[in-house]
Amino acid sequence: MSLGETLRGHCPSILVSALGAAFGSCLLTTIAGLQSSIEGIFGPGASFRTAVFLLHIVAGTFFGIALFVGAIVTANTFSAVVAGRVQTIALYRLLGASAQSQRRVFLREGGMVGIIGAVTGVLVGIVLGLSLLAALVANGSLTAAPASVPATVAFPLVAGVVTTTAAAWVGSRAVLAVSPLQAIEAAQEAPFGAVRRRGIRTGVGFFFVIAGLLGLALGVVVSLDNPNGLFIAMLGGMASFTGFVICANLFIPRALNLVGKLFGSGPESRLARANSLRNPERSTRASIGIVIGVTLVTMFCVALSSMNSFFTPEVQADPDNVAAFQAMTAVAVGLVGFSVIIAAVGVVNDLSISVLQRRREIGLLRALGFTGPQVQRTIVTEAAHMAITSVLLGLLLGTTYGWVGVQCLYSRPMAGGGFVVPTVPPLLVASLIAATVVLTLAAVVVPARTATAVSPIDALQR
């Protein structure tokens, strides 16, 4: 295989790795610029050090989230690439190659993808960061300072390469299951629904979920008369969310099934539902990124707007406060929303690949009398299942976390120990729904077209 051919299947991974690295280096470049500009005015001061340190922590957190979502997408992409190369891998195995050596091929490709993506991304991020600073200087928000590239951009570079490679390793585990026999037999599709048994992982996940939920509840109760409740709730939130992500492969397929049932029982929606459940691990990994992103966005929005409702109407109406509030929301949503973009790349990729891999099945349906538009509707429905499920889960989790946060912060001083009613901003819900529709349509254009181009004769050819 030529380099170009090898890289083609990895385009989404390169893009994801580049997006992550660009995000990181852009944040760091911007922070460094702000720091040198402020130090230019006030001189280096210890109090700024703390502020800058905190900024780095915040940036690191957002970058970490983006990196994590990116790693999930990359692992998914790699497992899809493996699925596409099963015949070749089986042939190598038949001729005597070891499974490990075959898997190392993917590790090497992962490294390559990581390097290409991260280097490109870091460079793009630096340029973006510097342009942002220049723009701030130009509109007078910032005093000019010598532009420089901080040494810290090495971090997103290294982190990008390492996580991409690691994700490639995780995603290529399926190589170990390829049997040399698959080169000889016209292999039946591997039985799906047969989820790998992972008792330990499930156990750990459930432990985190339950401990986390207890922590959240305890935090709410404690905070009624003790400010440390927030801290307990925060730990609980982190633990329960980690647990949810760990055993998402148990929750998400069930949620997909439920949402799928809402679409009625026509042939298109039945097939779409069956498809989103055919490989639960894969649908989980395709959806989890969106769930994470939407959860965080919702959490920030619910927390901020619930907080806002505590202020007196006069404070709320003050245009300065309104502007500050909106700016804060926008920055938080923008930073978290970035991981949603990365997750979206994963959804698009997942759908395209799943259509390519189902050519014969689609051909069979066409031969049996499925019309082109019916095939198209099936694919759109499948994407809609995934998007709606992820957004609903994210809204639910995000509202819970946001509410707990506000409750812990404000119940004591403001509400005198009472309970806070969470505010879910309608604008948030509306824009999430709009984003879901746009994402679904964008994700589905190419795969749906590919699917209708499948000729029924494909089903008859071996």
Next chain:
Amino acid sequence: MTSTTPARSAAQLTSVTKTFGVAPQEVQALRAITVSFNAGEFTAIMGPSGSGKSTLMHLTAGLDRATSGQILIGDTDITALDDAALTVLRRRQIGFIFQSFNLVPTLDAMSNIALPFELDRRAISPEERSWIDRLVDELGLRDRLTHRPHQLSGGQQQRVAIARALATRPDLIFADEPTGALDSRTSREVLTLLADASTKYGQSIAMVTHDPVAASYADRVLFIADGQLVHELRRSSAEEISRAALELETRS
């Protein structure tokens, strides 16, 4: 069903030509072939590799378009139909049994059998229901209905495909090497089922095969070579069929 009365045809091809590609790489897969598939008959199509058997089947089933000529399914000229109309025709009037990968992997056996009705967005009538029940029992699928394709043996999968093809009582069932992936005992079972479907229920079937034994189950055997119909036998033994095939090969 006697061979003396002129049979009504389930499908009729008149001087059909199919050309792939453009000169100089042009391939004539079918050369002005005229064939009729008689209603209620089990017809086998034989011929060397590349002779145009699959192409013939694809065109007759409305899966691909003829370069020229006329193709009638029942009374409908399908060369005049657009893709949507062809799809509906396939759904209602044609059945398929392929060599392998006949079934939608995400659906269980019963849903696969019911798929043509579902694609038609049509409820199964009580009369059709009892017909399907009968097919399921006769094909020995009763205790396999909730199994997914990967939980079925190759022979069982073929039987599900046969049940699905018979369920809508199509004008014509096409089978492209339906026993190509089966062992000889399972093949015999499947072929007996197809032959029975045609004798008992008057189902018209067209089967492409390389195997003289398979062809010996048919009422009529057509020999194709180089995109043309070159020979035809009524029901014959496997020996007679191989002899005829061999003769045709040495003649060319």
